[in-house]
Amino acid sequence: MRRVAITGMGIVSGLGSGTAAHLEALRSGRSGLGPLTLFPLPGMPPAPVGEVKEPALAERRVFGRSAALALLAARQALEGAALEGHGVLAVGTTTGGMPESEQHYLQHRGKEGTADRELLRHHPAGTVADVLSAELGLTAERHTFSTACSSSANTVGFGAARVARGAPWALVGGVDALCRLTVCGFYSLKLLAGTPCRPFDRNRQGLSLGEGAAFLLLESEERAAARGAPILGFVAGWGCSADAYHSTAPHPEGKGALAAMRAALADAGLTAADVDYVNAHGTATPANDKAEALALEALFGGPGPWTSSTKGATGHTLGAAGAIEAVLCALSLSAGFAPPTLGLVEPDPQLRVRHVPAGGVAAPLRVALSNSFGFGGNNTALVLTRGEA
Amino acid sequence: MSATVLGLGIVAPGAPDCASLPAALSASPVRPPRVGVVPDGGDAKVRRLPRLERMALAAARQALGAETVTESMALVFGTGYGGLTATVDFLEGLASRGPEFGSPTAFHQSVHHSPAGQLSISLGLRGPSFTVTARELSGETALQLGMELLASGRAEKVLVVAADECVPALEAGYRAFGVLAGAEEADPHRSLEPGEGAAAVLLGTGPGPLRVESCALTAHPCAVLRFARAEQLAPLLRQALEVQGAPVSFSLAAPNAELHEAEVAVLGERLAGQAKEAGAQHFGFHPSAGLMRLVAGALRLGEQPPGAACVLHGLALGGGQALTVVRRAAA
Known part of the structure; x- marks a missing residue:
């Protein structure tokens, strides 16, 4: 794939709002995990989450929490940009309007509940x-993954x-808001940690959920240069695969993950030796971290480049995670700083991964690989490169 | 950007496969509201799957036929609501027993991508795998992504599948907003009749007797529970007037009288005397209906002379619109 310029970025998560807040959090090792305050879950043991505490979310009363989070991040990404021509809008989300529609169900158990019908509007x-x-006045094609x-x-x-095939621009990203469906769902699968998650740690007990949104404005390098837009990084490669193995568990040897990473590097015209930093999927579930570590080891033929999971800071933001981590990768590349894995205290000795040490690593970083894996055995890897590369 | 149609599959109310579809369509407008029999191929494992996944798998197997599955075959699944039965089951566990008692099985089956994961497992698909959701254009959006994957060389073949199910909670939602067809409070001019079903199209490159010539998507800024206005629909619909062929048939998307008037206002003269393909009235108003209409149109094209085309309009709440052209190759 011809590399494509990132000319705008927006991000909101439990770490705060905006790229500056997130870079500061990565550098300082600040965690966005804390108690869940959005809704009560009587009878359930507490589990820390990455909850967004932004006053601007007042818009959620109108649009629902997911759309309000998405708008906040998308507006940041579009700041100062002029969108002309037939572009593409692509949003990634797993739950959409579930935070509101589940309230309707819990009150009305699948009946009309007409008085509360607004809770269903954005389902x-x-x-x-x-x-x-x-809200942004876009006539772009709409896609939701x-x-x-x-x-x-x-x-x-x-x-x-x-964009590489000619679209003038693409506004891409994702969002997921915390809701009962996902918190109780991961609890039902016994994948929810009772303490802040510990990716790749020998004592990891499961994931911590988070919420948030991130959007990136993508344009061709030529178009960005022509309008004098800052180039914040490049999307250079995209690779996907399916495990065809299990509904919720990854392939135990990480075969699908390896295929996706290889496809992304091939798409970028790069090799494993070119990668300086890996932002791992790193959910802190026993199965994911083991399978991903095996895939990384197979890709790199050893411990590989600096690797970390930022989910220790943000929590697992589900459908938003890939875009959030793409933004964090772009920030890491431009800052020359590989962030550490918060919660990683005792690395699992069975996992041959070159962990970023506590405090992070300051180093020139040119190429980042970002992994995102999902239920149903879906694997995606992105290759991002530094802006001035 | 175009693609060759290599296989078709459908599970519709009254029609568990492509062979039985013409008879089911000819019985319209007296169509069964729901899918009855879902073929399982005698596979006990399939019988245990949720209904949505069974419908998707049955349609996918028809479209695949004897085609060999390789890692260069991608899967694109379109759905508007995903596993609604599972979603309701999970929430019912929380409502009746408490937050600790959600069903783990219902949880993972409620995920929109769950049917695609099951298709990958059942069919051995290890290539790129996607689920897209776009209100009532979920089928068309899946089709367009499939064509994009072929055009960009990311896949050599793409299995495009779309499926949605109608459950009582969904009908209750339509009723809450006063738009459920037949409900006492609904305005007949604006009401919607939900449907369900699954469709599948196997796409490839190279020559073939049937091609998806184009699939254009547009969107207008619009409130989430409204359709684009008639004047916004017109520019894309006018492109349908330019489609050449002998004959050209049309499949209209309008789920109610108000929108039908908007479609006819643009296409009126062109529609006169032309065959009308299965439209919204045959499959109901649901996110996968567009791909089901495409399968119906493609099957009919097989009986048409070379060069014949079928133009399919698509409409979604929230302002989305699609125009797809399928053509029987010239001799």
């Missing part, structure tokens, strides 16, 4: 894109591929 996952389109936890990684790859 379909595709409505997030509809709200962005309406819902490939579980790789959803927004796929929007980044898809948008870049469309």
